[in-house]
Amino acid sequence: MTISVVVPCFNEEESIPLFFEEMERVRTSMGEEFEYIFINDGSSDKTLDVLQELNLLNPCAHFLSFSRNFGKEAALYAGLQHATGDYVTVMDVDLQDPPELLIEMKQKLDQQPNLDCVGTRRVTREGEPPIRSFFARMFYKLINHISQVEMVDGARDFRLMRRPMVDAVMELSEYNRFSKGIFAWVGFETEYLEYKNVERVAGETSWNFWSLFKYSIEGIVNFSDAPLNIAFIGGLLSWLLAFVMMVLIVIRTLVFGDPTSGWPSLMTVILFLGGFQLLTIGILGKYIGKIFLETKNRPVYVIKEKSK
Template sequence: MLSIIVPCYNEEESIPIFFDAVEKVSAQLQHEVEYIFINDGSRDGTLNALRNLYQACPQKVRYLSFSRNFGKEAGLYAGLKEARGDLITVMDVDLQDPPELLPQMIQLLAEDPELDCIGTRRGDRAGEPPIRSFFARMFYRLVNKIGETEMVDGARDFRLMTRQMVDAILELTEYNRFSKGIFSWVGFNTKYLSYENRERVAGSTSWSFWSLLSYSIDGIVNFSEVPLNFASYIGAFSCMGSVIAMLVIFFKTIIKGDPTNGWPSLVCIILFVGGLQLLCLGIIGKYIGKIFLETKKRPVYLVKETEKDQKL
């Protein structure tokens, strides 16, 4: 069986288009297919669209509806937990992940028993705002330099995984999840397919520049301790600099016999050092916040409704 996990947030228009497109491709596969849609607290008619889809095709369609918006990471985790297939794939409902790649991905996985995952990556970022593309490239360069887990530039969540790999991912029950990093951290042999970037078939994206920036910061914090080391280095250099400055002022006063003037420069230095302290406290606070959320042991998501609640 092939399990297709599809997180949805305000995707009422895209759901039927996605289902029809994947069904055309699934007819070429020699696998039974199950769809697992995750309604992540949508505010439009997404849930009704999933109900209607289940009523029309109850043999293939399953869905979970969260009690509120928990984020895409929670949706991916819920889908992986619910998947029953020997092969599992994750796809975006907006069809930016090409369904026609599925037969090739399955074939590649079948031809090489050493492979555990066929991933996909965008070969270009055509149609994406230049500033978003720039920061995305900078993120991958930075996280690969300071982190212990390699992340492929342009890699998508769209990938075909074996049951063994998914079981390994599910062993990571952490609350703060960053799937791109988790997919790499668990290891397993992965081969990537490149494809040209595609636009959404319907609706609009819920990812703004600032939400993507926040998401990338979470990825860095989750998979690197370098920011903490950076805060320590700043503190050490500030202390050494202040000691050197005090010695210079002391000997200048002893030798020349005049006091050091310039309170404006002193105020600037105080503000600069204060800013460094706040920066370091912010970095440390980010890690403490992650620890705080982990120690609460709250569930990653809460389910309000599933297809089992529907009467055919």
């Protein structure tokens, strides 16, 4: 049995040797054959040089190098496409995904033939800014209320999957990808291992609050039409409120005459309705933009160089 290890990399020249060393210890302990697939996602440092040298010294360490930065989702998709193992795992190269968990994950799959995937979830967020942890928890609560698929709070992309599940994930070839949702959507039997948060071993993360916020918006738009329903209901309620106010103004005018209208109240109504209209137009635009990108049928990524 071969285990394919898919590893997206973006400016990770310091982390790659440390990651490979740890993974080789785990491979020796497991007695399994590993196939490494590193994806250089348009790095600006010496990540590609490190991967080329690693490939020369270890033929099992393959690499794909993108022509530019396409994002982690594209890197995951490329790695899964090129993985040939009976089992496939997705891991971060910064060792925040503890490699030793692979041993227990493989044991669970061997002991439970009906189990298709063993994932991981963090039970603590120590070391993260409190504001990021708060919004992460709020995201999972929100997405599980408005989406048809359940996403486990704290779940990582780090998981060990059997080949049938990987093939099912590859059937979802959309351009706009959100892997956490895709892994849940395919619906295979999954069990989660819990672990405490681990700090990265080297380098700096490329994920800041703004990039994580945009990523969460992608997840909501890709796996829920609730924002469209909210826009429709809000628009309907605003129209009804405006109609009621119009009737009241007409009645007041007929009964009490035509008093001078107050400028503040007029501006409040205009700004409220105008702001809500802009919000709903923005929501519609987000979905239309997704449709626009899908209809272009562009490739998810472009490979400039890869190992033999």
